[in-house]
Amino acid sequence: MADVFSPGERLERTLNKKGTERPPVICPGGMMNAAIVDVMEKGGHTLPEAHHDGGLMSALAEDVSAYTGFENFGLPFCMTVEPEALGGSVDYGSLKCEPKIAREIFARAEAAWYCEKGAIARSKRGGEVLKAVNILSEKHPDIPVIGSLTGPVSSAASLVEQFAFFKDLYRDKENSHKFLSYVTDQLIDWALLMIECGASVISIADPTATGEILGPRLFEEYALLYINRIVNAVHGAGKPVIVHICGDIKTVKKHFFSLQGDALSVDAMVNLAEIKKENAAVTTMGNLSTYLLESGSPERINMAARALIEKNIDIMAPACGLSTSSPLANIQSFTGAVKEARRG
Secondary structure (H helix, E strand, O other), rough: OOOOOHHHHHHHHHHHOOOOOOEEEEOOOOEEEEOHHHHHHHHHOOHHHHHHHOOHHHHHHHHHHHHHOOOEEOOOOOOOHHHHHHOOOEEOOOOOOOOEEOOEEEEHHHHOOOOOOHHHHHHHHHHHHHHHHHHHHOOOOOOOEEEEEEOOOHHOOOEHHHHHHHHHHHHOOOHHHHHHHHHHHHHHHHHHHHOOOOOOOOOOEEEEEEOOHHHHHHHEEEEEEEEHHHHHHHHOOOOEEEEEEOOOOOHHHHHHHHOOEEEEOOOOOOOOOHHHOOOOOOOEEEEHHHHHHHHHHHHHHHHHHHHHHHHHOOOOOOOOOOOOOOHHHHHHHHHHHHHOOOOO
């Protein structure tokens, strides 16, 4: 039976809680990107070069979609564009190793200096991401371009020395809120510019904002507040938002359901079927184990994907960031199982 909807229509309808013939299967970019080594070697468009060139970036995104079967383009391919633009120091990695923050530049939140509005778009890499988003959205109008943000807590923690950052969340709330508010405003500006360039969905991944790291009180005071501020701004621009929270959400579950994203994505240890039972209004996304995608067999991955489909998970996706060494055959087994499925 042929697909009824285009990839863009299928994702849009799912995020708007409308029916589809099957779940979308996506990998939203940023922390959760699928630029694995196998794809780069097959397509010939490689990292770290594509981090710095919008044409190469868009070509690599096309390779990812074509070879893996994921039904979207997700940009950028790392979590360092935002903190670098705000003054951070970045190690750009290699073909097999993703970029990372080389060092935090501020000793404390109170010592931070502040860039003018639009710093991310004005940065060299930010401009190349916008160029790639524009290329892909114009060239492939039926495939959703997801603009991926590094969430506010993770972006801020990439700029302030981490031990001091978490200490300040307790002991220097005034400067912590001031700095997080500034980072959030920069992320909002960045998200809106990606939308102007053609992004049809914004995804926020905030791996530092886990219940295991923050606990319920700080999660509510900081993560929930600033993530929702971004979500509301994107909604004001007429676009949907995916929010991903890493780790076990047990300690923050009462606040988790207050996240205002149109879909909520979680790690592999979270039972998405239970989430749906507790709150039927939540559009669930995920959460196939990335360890399984890296180390399992295609047969086991196919079975795991079908199990998620049977639980009526709304959007199928990896549970977290993929290892660059994940075999392409494993990814294809995942996406293939979803595309063979039909609701009802």
